[in-house]
Amino acid sequence: MARQSMREAIVDAAVAQFHAKGYNAAGVKDITDAAGVPKGSFYNHFDSKESLALVALDRYGAGLRTHELAEPGTPPLARLRAHFEFLREETADADFTRGCMFGNFGAEIGDHSETIRAGVRTSLGLWASLIAGALAEAQRAGDLRADLDTERTARFVLNAWEGTLIAARSGRSGEAFEDFFDTVFGTMLTPPPGTS
Amino acid sequence: MARQSMREAIVDAAVAQFHAKGYNAAGVKDITDAAGVPKGSFYNHFDSKESLALVALDRYGAGLRTHELAEPGTPPLARLRAHFEFLREETADADFTRGCMFGNFGAEIGDHSETIRAGVRTSLGLWASLIAGALAEAQRAGDLRADLDTERTARFVLNAWEGTLIAARSGRSGEAFEDFFDTVFGTMLTPPPGTS
Missing domain, CATH: 1.10.10.60 (Homeodomain-like)
Known part of the structure; x- marks a missing residue:
């Protein structure tokens, strides 16, 4: 070889x-x-x-297709949902095992390896900034309430995703994903008041 | 001994x-x-x-003081916030290391031990039901919007907390906690529309 x-x-x-x-x-x-x-x-x-x-x-990060979060063509919130749906399918296909390597390394080894901790932080940070970009685009398009801090909300949503994966694995079921999609897209990332 | x-x-x-x-x-x-x-x-x-x-x-679970979520005396949303503030302080005192043993075991070993996976699922489930109880109490008191599904929201908030701990550890900072408290208590768990 x-x-x-x-x-x-x-x-x-x-x-x-x-x-x-x-x-x-x-x-x-x-x-x-x-x-x-x-x-x-x-x-x-x-x-x-x-x-x-x-x-x-x-x-591993390259396989998450995070670049698709910045690709025009579909409305930004639909793009964000499709991104997490893709990741959900990967987990469901693995019988709700494995989770996200960023979160796994962060939980298992980040306290004990400065190198890996920094790698996880950078990986999560890049991912969150792509999510924040999609949220800002949705605000400019009038699809998302303007009072949300897009950077903060993006980090929160990504953290919620990481925890959701742990719950899905511990439950070996998709219930945690339903909680995530319903709450994030139904309750949090809503249009500005007065629009429909 | x-x-x-x-x-x-x-x-x-x-x-x-x-x-x-x-x-x-x-x-x-x-x-x-x-x-x-x-x-x-x-x-x-x-x-x-x-x-x-x-x-x-x-x-470990007994040390999380989850029973305080059901103790009357303070308004339920204030009680919920105080609960997570207590846990945040514990993590800050440990220099943003360690995280939550439920999430750690779920991420590291749940896929490989049916016993531990079931233990994590049960632990998270009990915790979520105490959070749901506080949310339902807040709805009855008129302090929380009535359209939220309290069970689903409770599971989501707990999963977001678990992911927040991973982010706080990987960043060795409290930023992820600020994202959590601001989003959960400022954006998600809001009073019914028309109240102030």
């Missing part, structure tokens, strides 16, 4: 292993076995499991 | 170790060392680390 493709195989395997098992339970050997590369080759590519975890976080 | 006090020492140490380190990173030996008991004595009291984790979850 060429050097670059070996590195890619390790990263792909790391995303899957970290997402399914968590940081501590996914060992370097689990990852190299899943990648089909010798364990000894790991340190040719990464300094540590922690460095790999940071690359895996980025790779 | 008497048998019962040895068991209590193990449970107390388990709560602290699981909360600070997470499930996988807190080994049985870490727990018995912290409890000041021989490792060999562990299995006189518990079948497995998993069984101990379930007892630790209950013990």
Whole structure:
């Protein structure tokens, strides 16, 4: 296997292993076995499991399709809903397991690794700013009440999403998603008063 | 050490170790060392680390003072706010580490232990029903808009809280708490229209 493709195989395997098992339970050997590369080759590519975890976080983030939050074509609130519906489907397809790697790493390992904590903070921050952009666009279009602070609301909605994933996993059901969609899109992100 | 006090020492140490380190990173030996008991004595009291984790979850839950959500004397929304303020202070005092053991176990280990998953689900469910009770009381008092589904809103608020803790930890700051309090108490749990 060429050097670059070996590195890619390790990263792909790391995303899957970290997402399914968590940081501590996914060992370097689990990852190299899943990648089909010798364990000894790991340190040719990464300094540590922690460095790999940071690359895996980025790779995982790319799969969340957050860029779609900024793509014109559909009204911004419909776009935001479609984004979370896509993520809900992924979780439902996984039988309500795995959750979000950002939240998982934040809960499990952020207190113990400054590197991973900073990675999670950056990842959540970028995601929240894309959500905030969609909310600001909805306000400009007159689709969203003007009194909401879009940055604050975006961070809150994203945090609510992370907690919703934990509840969906613990309940092994979609009830928490219903609570999220109904509350966020039915109660919070409403049109300005007097519009219909 | 008497048998019962040895068991209590193990449970107390388990709560602290699981909360600070997470499930996988807190080994049985870490727990018995912290409890000041021989490792060999562990299995006189518990079948497995998993069984101990379930007892630790209950013990942790008792420290959340959720019973105060149902105590009369202060208006229900003020009581709800005071409850989350108490929990926020605990997290701030721990330099924005540790989070909530329910959410931590749910994120880290719920997918891999049916016992712990069920324990987390039950714990979150009981907590949400106490929050729902406070919301229903606020509606009856005319302090909360009547169109909110109190059960659904309670579950959502609790899930938002769990995600807020992850964000506060990853940011090592109180910003996520400000987002939570401002959004929940300023935007979501508002009085019926036409009241002031």
